[in-house]
Amino acid sequence: MIPVSHILFLSATLFFIGMYGFVTRKNLITMLMALELMLNSVNINFVAFNKYLYPGKLDGIFFTIFIIAVAAAEAAVAISIIINLYRMHKTIDVGAATELKH
């Protein structure tokens, strides 16, 4: 059986890749994808801990399914926001969207 640390290492790597992508990319779609990476790293964590610590229970798996569902909804909302921003600014560069300042 693969030790849990391997899996945790994988999820941590995935999380930091997502985080790096989120703060460096200027394209909103790419940022959204980086966000999905972070969410999925968390999903892996949940599944792994569920499997290794409480094998007889399903709580971690439920959470994972929840997060997938929420992420899907969130992606829908985010993409609609991005489309609106594109209509206003004719670009999807995140640097152009500074309205939150006001």
Added chain:
Amino acid sequence: MGGYEHTFWILFLPAISFVLLGLLGRKYFNKSAGLIGVFLLLLTTALSLYNAYQYFFVNGLVDGVYLKIDAFKFTWLTFSPGVSIDMGILLDPISVMMLVVVSSVSLMVHIFSLGYMKGEERFATYYSFLGLFTFAMLGLVVSSNLFQMYMFWELVGISSYLLIGFYFQRPSAVAASKKAFIVTRFADLGFLIGILMLAFYGGSLDFNTIIQHLSAHQSSEYLAATTASFLGVTALTWGLTLVFMGGAGKSAMFPLHVWLPDAMEGPTPVSALIHAATMVVAGVYLVARLFPLYALNGASLEIVLNVGLFTALFAAIIACTQTDIKRVLAYSTMSQIGFMMFALGVSGTQGEQGLGYTASMFHLFTHAFFKSLLFLGAGAVIHFVHSNEMKDMGGLRKWMPLTHVVFLVACLAIAGIPPFAGFFSKEEILLASYNKSLWVYTIALITSGLTAFYMFRLYFSIFWRKEYNGHSHPQEGSMSMKIPLIILAICSALVGFIPFGKFVSVDSQPQETHFHLMFSILPVILGVVGILIALLMYKKENDRPQSMAKAFGSFYRAAKNKFYMDELYLFVTKNIIFKWVGRPSAWFDRKVVDGSMNEIANLTLETSKAIKGMQSGKIQRYAMYFFGGIAFLIILFVYILK
């Protein structure tokens, strides 16, 4: 005791006049305000006279003693069971007498003002203020307890303030009104502390109860008040002296007199009403009200005596040197009030001994008439000469014969020439002081001689001395100005014949006033001498006044400058109080109190300036903060706080 419900209306008719004219006057009654005021005051005066008749002749006297009647009483403010402030109307000989004096003088002034203030822009406002004053003064005299009196006392003060500053376009009037208000307020501070002390030891605010408690030698209240002491003086003496301080402020006794001469900035009828006949005698009235306590407490009565006596002489000397006719009258008022005060000071508590008390009230009564007459006469003169200065007058007897005659009557009355009113009351005061001690009598005698001199100096300067050669043509005023002068002149001539001791005496028992013919010779001769000197110096233009002034030298200059009292006050306030108290307090307020608040506001501002750059609108920057924050919390909780 029934039958005195109408006293309520005596009080409230002027209040109605105030509210009606004050709220609606300028809009609806600007022309008719005077008539409305006069009408309401006429009713008030009629009621007061009826009230006096009923009290003195019908049912006030029971078993040879005048009753103290609570015509009206209700509890106004209850602090706890047994401790409350009442509102009431107390009728006893002096309050009934004062009701008549205040309402009738006020009526005369109301009528006189019809002509005097005609065409004034704030005519209705003027009448509403007069109504307020009359209401407050009537309320003051019928007060049944100390606190009620204090409230009306302040109301009187504020209406005096409003009326002195009536011509508020003139800076001098504004300054005078502020001065009057601040000086009397300062005195009232003492009054308030005195009230609290008397109420604390007397166990009540009610006049009758306090007097009952504190004048019985065996009562626990009396013992407590005389055992407790501060700086070696008993609490009772402190209380009474502080109450007298309030009275001295209102009555312009030395050294709190400085506001009265300046208060002459107000319209002249107002000076007649407030600063001659009624408000300024409130202090005398206050002492008379609490007289049983003063009489038992020798130390405080001594203060009343000395302050009154000194003021009488002091003011009379200054009055001889002033050239503004209203100021001469103001100092003469101070001097006469000094007479009333020291008459109380020499009085005893019973029978013949209490002559001073009767004399003081009698003088208050007669003085109200002749002094308001003098002021109204002076007002008529000023109205047509347009100046207050003696040098602008002279020879007016040909132009204003009626004013001349009534002024002469008033001068004779105040100089104490028989058979005019002032003679009788002044004789009683002199007799009372003669019975007390010789030096009081001597000073009183000198003062009354001086009174005759300065009054006739005034009279000759206005009406004789030279031919009138001013620009305006003085003439008699309208009927509304003549009638009050005539009525007051008749009163000034005749009220002396009222057997005053029958009505007002220290123990409320009517007594005969004995008249000593031999005793009166000396004061009358002195009065006549005073008049003759004035005649010699001022009837025709000559250089005798100047040479006289030179003969007195620096004393004359000091008196002309009012003995530098104003300068002394300015020095004390500016160089001592402002410098050592006012400025440091202002500094503390500005730097410490305001400063700390400003610093807190500044800190918030600076912080927000420093961190507002963080809100850049850049999502990725926000994400960095977010991750940074989480990392910080993880490190904090996982590694540091464990």
